[in-house]
Amino acid sequence: MADLIVKAAVKEELDDMNVASDFYDALDEEVEDLLADAARRAEENDRKTVQPRDL
Numbered sequence: 001m002a003d004l005i006v007k008a009a010v011k012e013e014l015d016d017m018n019v020a021s022d023f024y025d026a027l028d029e030e031v032e033d034l035l036a037d038a039a040r041r042a043e044e045n046d047r048k049t050v051q052p053r054d055l
Helices: 007-013 021-044
Strands: none
């Protein structure tokens, strides 16, 4: 699995919240699924360009 998220950016966005170490892996998996779904929608519409509407 590729690291799709930047841990420092996630931590910064969550401000003063503590972040469990396994949260990053779970978030990375969610992003990976989201990207795969967007790519599938683009392909179903005969496009090679993923657009915001594919999310």
